[in-house]
Amino acid sequence: MVRRARVFVFGLLLCLSWVPAEAQLRSLSILHTNDLHAHLLPDARQQGGFAQIAAVLRRETAGCNSCLILNAGDLVQGTPVSTLYQGVPIYEIANLLGFDASVLGNHEFDYGWRKIPEYIRLARFPIIAANVADERGRLLAKQAYVILPVNGIRVAVIGALTADLPNLTTANLLGPWRARPVVDAVRRSAREASQKADLIVVLGHLNPIEEDALLREAPEVAVVVSGHVHAGLESPKNSDGRVAVRLRAYGEEIGRLDLEVDLEKKAVVKSSWKRIPVNAATTPPAEDVARAVELWESKVRKIVDVPIGTAKRGFTREELVPVIEQAMAEEMGTDLAFIQVGGIRDSLPPGTILARHVWNIIPFDNKMVAGTFQGRELPPAVTAGRSLDPNREYTLAVSDFVASAQRAELGVTGLKFSRRTNRLQRDLLIDWIKKKKVLE
Ligand SMILES: [Zn+2]
Numbered sequence: 511m512v513r514r515a516r517v518f519v520f521g522l523l524l525c526l527s528w529v530p531a532e533a534q535l536r537s538l539s540i541l542h543t544n545d546l547h548a549h550l551l552p553d554a555r556q557q558g559g560f561a562q563i564a565a566v567l568r569r570e571t572a573g574c575n576s577c578l579i580l581n582a583g584d585l586v587q588g589t590p591v592s593t594l595y596q597g598v599p600i601y602e603i604a605n606l607l608g609f610d611a612s613v614l615g616n617h618e619f620d621y622g623w624r625k626i627p628e629y630i631r632l633a634r635f636p637i638i639a640a641n642v643a644d645e646r647g648r649l650l651a652k653q654a655y656v657i658l659p660v661n662g663i664r665v666a667v668i669g670a671l672t673a674d675l676p677n678l679t680t681a682n683l684l685g686p687w688r689a690r691p692v693v694d695a696v697r698r699s700a701r702e703a704s705q706k707a708d709l710i711v712v713l714g715h716l717n718p719i720e721e722d723a724l725l726r727e728a729p730e731v732a733v734v735v736s737g738h739v740h741a742g743l744e745s746p747k748n749s750d751g752r753v754a755v756r757l758r759a760y761g762e763e764i765g766r767l768d769l770e771v772d773l774e775k776k777a778v779v780k781s782s783w784k785r786i787p788v789n790a791a792t793t794p795p796a797e798d799v800a801r802a803v804e805l806w807e808s809k810v811r812k813i814v815d816v817p818i819g820t821a822k823r824g825f826t827r828e829e830l831v832p833v834i835e836q837a838m839a840e841e842m843g844t845d846l847a848f849i850q851v852g853g854i855r856d857s858l859p860p861g862t863i864l865a866r867h868v869w870n871i872i873p874f875d876n877k878m879v880a881g882t883f884q885g886r887e888l889p890p891a892v893t894a895g896r897s898l899d900p901n902r903e904y905t906l907a908v909s910d911f912v913a914s915a916q917r918a919e920l921g922v923t924g925l926k927f928s929r930r931t932n933r934l935q936r937d938l939l940i941d942w943i944k945k946k947k948v949l950e
Contacts, residue, residue, distance in 0.1 A: 534774045536663050540711070540767040541570055541579045543607075544737025545759035547588030547617070547855070548600045548873075550803045552790035554859040558761035560803055561795030562788050564607050566764050568796060570786070571608070576661035579608050582737030582756070583615025583671065583715030586629075588855055590814045590869040591806045596621035599806045601632045606799045609635040611656050613669035614642060615715040615737065616678040620874065623685040626650060638669030638713065641695030644686040654699045657706055663771055666707035668699045668731075670714040672738060677918035680911060692720045693727050700730045708773050711735065721756070725749040732778045733767065746783045753781050763787050814866040819943040822950045825858040827851055830871065833949065837942035838935070842907035844880050848892045850912065850919055863949070865940055872936040876909035881927035889922040909935045 543563065552559035571577040585604055586597030597620070604612075612635055618626055630637050630651065640654035655668040672678075675689035692714070700710050711733045712724055721736050725747060732752055740759035746767075747754040757765050763785045770780035825833065831851055838847035856870040885893075886900035898904065906927075912919045913927040943949065 534772055535779065536661050536771050536773060537576045538661060538663055538665065538709070538769045538771050539570075539574060539577045540733065540735060540765075540769070541567055541577060542582060542735045542755065542757070542765040542767065543580075543761065544582035544715070544735075544757050545584045545615070545740055546581070546600075546604075546761050547584055547759060548586050548592035548597070549588055549760045550591060550600070550603065550807060551589075553760065553762075556790040558788050559790050559795065560603055560607065560761070561797075561800035562790050562793045563761045563764065564796035564799040565793050566786055566788050567608055570764070570766060576663075578610045578658060578660055578665065578667075580667065580711075580713050580735050581607075581609045581612040581635075582713055582735050583613045584617045584737060584759075585612065585615070587617040587620045588760070588870065588873050590810045590866060590873075593869065593873050593875060594810055594813075595806070596625055597629065598625075598632065601629045603799065603802045603806070605632075605634045606796070606802060609633075610658055611636050611638055611667045611669070611713055613637070613713045613715050613737075614639045614651055614671050616672065616675055619675075619679045619683045619687075622683050623650065623687055638667065639671050639689075640668050640699040641673070641690040641692060642671050642675070642687055643690060644688070650687050654695075655703050657703065663709055663773065664707045665709050665711055666700070666703035667711045667713050668696055668703065670696050670712055670716060670720075672714075672716050672720055674717055677915065680914045692716060693723050696724060696731060697728050700728065704730060704776075708776055709733070709771050709778070710776075714738075721747060721754045725752055725754055732771075732776075733769070733781075735765075735767070742785075746781070751778055751781070753778070753783070755783050757785060761788055814864065814869050816865050817862050818865055818868070818940055819863040819946060820948050821858055821860050821863050822948060824860045825949070827854045827857055830854050830858060834871075834939060837939050838878070838907045841938045841942050842878055842880050842905075842931075844905040844907040846888075846892060846896070846904055847907040848912065848920070849909070850891075853909070853911070853919075858949075863943055868936055868940050868943070872939060874909075874911065874935070876911045876935045878907060878931045878933045878935055878938055879910050879913050879927040880905055880907040880929040880931075881913075881925060882906075883925065887925070889920045891920045 639651040642650045658665045673689045714736045734754035736756040742758035835847040885898040
């Protein structure tokens with residue numbers, strides 16, 4: 511009797527485990543965002559806005575039992591609310607967006623690394639990074655990865671931040687933390703996580719070379735959800751069915767990656783990706799998020815929503831380079847000035863110029879510095895398009911960020927900027943526009 515029962519149970523187990531191949535397929539949808547950069551409100555073209563992003567995410571995930579929402583870094587830095595309150599309100603509001611996980615971006619360091627443990631405490635979603643560690647190997651984010659169970663799939667989400675980190679942040683903000691090479695760190699976490707997971711996803715804030723390297727050299731990684739390069743991708747990068755996706759910055763769009771996952775092979779067998787535009791003209795805001803945004807925006811409105819001049823036309827970020835360099839040279843009384851287009855974080859729409867526009871263009875609290883150099887000492891980044899005498903002395907104004915990150919920003923080392931000031935680059939530009947009144 512006992513023996514028969516055993517045989518029966520064994521037979522039943524055999525039946526249960528011997529299921530047709532298609533039953534091993536499960537669907538998974540990954541909704542994702544990257545580089546929101548504290549753009550709480552829609553821009554001049556009605557794109558983005560945290561309340562609109564929330565509305566789109568909630569619409570896309572309504573009644574969904576196979577959805578995850580991932581955020582690929584650089585949540586803070588880009589608007590006055592972020593600068594004035596050092597990113598804290600942005601994490602508070604992000605709690606309403608339903609993220610299942612978020613990775614550290616390089617700009618999460620912009621108010622000093624000590625703010626990051628504060629963000630982690632404040633966030634009601636896990637913040638992960640497998641490769642940001644100190645000399646002793648201690649992780650800043652505490653968690654390298656999380657395992658998220660969804661629709662019967664155990665999804666391991668591994669965080670990774672670009673190893674360029676030291677070139678993107680100044681030493682005092684970075685403290686003891688470094689970003690180790692991405693592929694190695696991810697593969698180590700993947701080996702550990704694979705015992706407990708059916709699918710490995712990397713949530714990365716990465717440069718394109720690192721995205722490609724993961725697809726090429728980390729076959730255990732099925733999906734890379736990336737951020738950092740603000741241009742976004744037109745279509746997914748694809749390598750043997752393994753995919754990498756990335757969106758345009760500032761919440762202009764939300765990504766939706768629909769996957770069919772083979773649990774046995776621990777692989778994606780089918781995927782499709784769409785980019786869903788976020789437009790305030792067609793998307794009513796999520797009320798609770800709109801209230802939270804308004805609470806913080808109302809605190810800064812008096813400071814930043816003040817007219818300071820008029821723009822006769824719109825200026826792209828590239829077109830703002832000579833304008834800002836002129837402002838820096840005139841206000842600092844130097845022969846030359848230099849700003850990287852990467853340091854200019856927004857375009858300028860035509861019409862009334864508000865102080866807010868300048869805050870969005872230069873959200874950083876960078877201070878002005880200047881130095882005197884021989885023409886021949888100046889790097890091509892500064893001399894391009896100018897005819898300078900190599901044997902003459904020139905004065906050059908830059909931000910203290912450019913001065914301290916001059917290897918990455920200017921392509922040189924050893925330039926000494928002996929004139930330090932306490933004047934913010936942003937304030938300088940606001941003062942100059944007030945005097946100039948009209949930008950042509
Ligand atoms: Zn970014």
